[in-house]
Amino acid sequence: MNGYSVPDPEKCRLARAWCAARYEVLLDERVWPLRIGKPAAALEARLPARDYLWITAWNPPLTTRTDEDNRAADRHLRARLGEAGHVHVPARAGDDRGGWLEPGWLVLDLAREDADALARAFSQGGILHWRQGQPVRLRLMWTRPGDAPDLPAVEWAG
Structure with a gap:
């Protein structure tokens, strides 16, 4: 993935x-x-689309970035989405304890293959992608390790 590899145990973690x-x-x-x-029926009713993508440009796996570098990557992602004419709205992600928060974007009508390409262009290890009316799915940009846990609603893009 973009010139660096992630060890299998880290992929699973x-x-x-x-x-x-x-x-x-x-x-x-x-x-x-x-x-x-x-x-995500309520959100889909408010923002009708065929496909949905949640993506961030912050903190690719196994890298350490400053807040300034993360903000620059986010500006680049937002500009790319805007230049391509993709409807996108602010989003964020956080850990289950509230100790980590990271901005991102919900992008409408970006097909899975294009979503994967965008994730790889920004060195992201994972995105959320789903079709209208379907459950939200986590797509990981790696090949599934042999000892990976069987997690529902997770796809390994390879």
């Missing part, structure tokens, strides 16, 4: 952590929660 994380969309002065494995 990240898969578990990202499944436990909180994902939210910030729209209409409301917080719209997303949960892996659960439908």
Whole structure:
């Protein structure tokens, strides 16, 4: 993935952590929660689309970035989305204890293959992607390790 490799144990750890994380969309002065494995019917009713992508440009796996570098990567992602004409709204993710918070974007109508390419372009290990009416799914940008846990609603993109 973009010139660096992630050891299999770290892939498994990240898969578990990202499944436990909180994902939210910030729209209409409301917080719209997303949960892996659960439908997002209320959000889909408010923002109708065929496909949905939750993505961040912050903190790729196994890298240490300053806040300034993360903000620059986020500006680059936002500019790329805007230049391509993709509808996108602010979002964020956090750990289940509230100790980590990271901004991101909900992008409408970006097909899975294009979502994967965007994730790889920004060195991201995972994204959320789902089709309207289907449960929210975590897509990991790696090949599934042989000892990976069987996590529902998780796809290994390879």
